[in-house]
Amino acid sequence: MKLLKTIAASVSITLASVTSVLAAPIEIKFSHVVAENTPKGKMATKFKELVEQRLSGKVVVKVFPNAQLFGDDKVLEAMLLGDVQLAAPALSKIKKYNKQVQVFDLPFLFDDMAAIDRFQQGPEGKKLLKSLEKRGLVGLGYLHNGFKQLSASSPLKVPGDAKGKKFRIMASDVLVEQFRAVSANPVKKPFAEVFTLLQTKAIDGQENTWSNMYSKKFYEVQPYITESNHGVLDYVVLSSKEFWLSLPADIRPTVEKALQEAIVYGNQVALAKDQEDKQAIIASKRSQVVTLTPEERQQWVDAMKPVWKKFEVELGKDLIQAAISANQGK
Numbered sequence: 001m002k003l004l005k006t007i008a009a010s011v012s013i014t015l016a017s018v019t020s021v022l023a024a025p026i027e028i029k030f031s032h033v034v035a036e037n038t039p040k041g042k043m044a045t046k047f048k049e050l051v052e053q054r055l056s057g058k059v060v061v062k063v064f065p066n067a068q069l070f071g072d073d074k075v076l077e078a079m080l081l082g083d084v085q086l087a088a089p090a091l092s093k094i095k096k097y098n099k100q101v102q103v104f105d106l107p108f109l110f111d112d113m114a115a116i117d118r119f120q121q122g123p124e125g126k127k128l129l130k131s132l133e134k135r136g137l138v139g140l141g142y143l144h145n146g147f148k149q150l151s152a153s154s155p156l157k158v159p160g161d162a163k164g165k166k167f168r169i170m171a172s173d174v175l176v177e178q179f180r181a182v183s184a185n186p187v188k189k190p191f192a193e194v195f196t197l198l199q200t201k202a203i204d205g206q207e208n209t210w211s212n213m214y215s216k217k218f219y220e221v222q223p224y225i226t227e228s229n230h231g232v233l234d235y236v237v238l239s240s241k242e243f244w245l246s247l248p249a250d251i252r253p254t255v256e257k258a259l260q261e262a263i264v265y266g267n268q269v270a271l272a273k274d275q276e277d278k279q280a281i282i283a284s285k286r287s288q289v290v291t292l293t294p295e296e297r298q299q300w301v302d303a304m305k306p307v308w309k310k311f312e313v314e315l316g317k318d319l320i321q322a323a324i325s326a327n328q329g330k
Contacts, residue, residue: 025060026251030086031075033067033191035215039145039273040088040235041065043266047086050258058251067192073171079240080136088143088235092172097135101128103315103323105174107181107230107304111327113144113271116232119326124319129236138244140237140256141263144270145209147229151198151222152205155290159183159303165204168194175207177307178231182300198222209233211270214277219287226290227278228300237263 028051030044048061070078072089076097079087091104103109110116119125120142129139150156152165163183169175171188179186187203197203198221205222212233213219237259247255282289292300308320 025058026247028059028061028085028255029064029069029083030061031064031067031069031078031084032088033072034065034212036063036065038211038215039266039270040143041215042269043143043262044088046265047259047262050261051255054254054258055251059255067190071190071192073190076137076238079238079243082240082243085243086237086239088237090170091234091236092170092175094132094137094236094238095172097137098128098131100131100315100319101236102172102174102311103319104232104234105172105178106308106311106315106320106323107178108301109308109320109323110232113146115326115329116144116234118329119323120234122322122326124322132238133241136241138239138241140239140244140259143235143237143263144267145211145233145235146270146274148207148209148231148233149213150205150207150226150228150230151213151218151287152224152226153201153222154204155224155288156205156226156228157290157292157296158299162205166202168197168203168206174307174311175231177310178304181304181307194218195221207231209274210277210281211273214280219281219284222287224290225281225287226292228292228297230300230304 030047032040032044034040036042036045044063044065048063051059051061069075069084070087072093075084075087075089076094078084091101095102110119125142129141132139150162152162154161156162159182162179164185166185166187167179168189169179169186170191176186189197189203194206195216195218198206198218206218207230208218213222213225219225244252278289281287312320
């Protein structure tokens, strides 16, 4: 009898332990490299709020901004190892998983954000997201930041003004050629190091969106910003296929719906902050915004557009044409 009671107690403890483990909330770590007040930062916060409202006690979202956990160069490896569950790296950062995403780096390819939306939501954009699955990643959507501008230690009006200057870039072969096309020297460095590199004059300039330049205070150490709108800086929201498919059937649809709503919200923030942060930089009087005439801008287009041809084989002529067609709403 005593033995039976001991066995019963042991079974009870084991069942209680199993129940406790099963009841433990699913943890989603969302790692990104920018500040919390950027479009991506606000999107991540919105996702956390929506998930924890709708799945209280079942899912916990922990957001790690400013590369607190991983930089964009390491986050995907960490994701595949299960150390982080969500990330939104710049599209340039996933080229080793599919080189065709570098189409977004081609200079002066898209006329406006509406064209980018049409391309991303069209068959070619969806195909790029789907292609990541064979590498163990799930592409869950595109997130906007905005068009890139050029900042520098001296005014950039025409391509010749960039000659010999060192510009920080993301790790993209397309961006290397973009700056070489204007006889500048591209330097691949992590985003987290840019302010210090500019402050110490280790580099002469960089390319980025208004919100990134404002939130990271690049304008405080760069006396000139040329409004070039020469390229797009967008992100792709990713999870590992292993984690995403492991989410219970009664959990995943709610998480995905919250994520899609957060992305829509983030994109709305991006459009608004683009102009708000530009005006804040102008109001600071720390950096002079250089406005190009149509003729001056065309010189930059003419200088950089040959980069398209260099990557035509690698990216695919049809893919580039699809992006061009998006400008006409086709």
